[in-house]
Amino acid sequence: MKFWKEHVGLRVWFIALFFAVGMCLVIGGWKMTGDLMGLFLMVIGLVFLLSAIMIYNKPYEDPKSRR
Numbered sequence: 001m002k003f004w005k006e007h008v009g010l011r012v013w014f015i016a017l018f019f020a021v022g023m024c025l026v027i028g029g030w031k032m033t034g035d036l037m038g039l040f041l042m043v044i045g046l047v048f049l050l051s052a053i054m055i056y057n058k059p060y061e062d063p064k065s066r067r
Contacts, residue, residue: 005059015052022048 004011025045032038 004055011055011059014055018048018052018055022046022052 022045025041025048027045029038029041029043029045032041
């Protein structure tokens with residue numbers, strides 16, 4: 001948990017990278033209307049976007065609230 005608080009630059013780069021890749025995959029999949037591969041690309045893009053949010057929120061987690 002302290003790793004993400006101490007390495008802010010690395011965290012910003014990961015967030016930016018995951019956000020950019022996720023948005024490219026979602027938009028690319030969205031353009032493939034009617035193709036099942038487009039749906040898979042959008043789902044993978046959504047995973048990247050959720051990962052960016054997870055990395056963003058990681059330093060703000062309260063360790064006492066986790067069970």
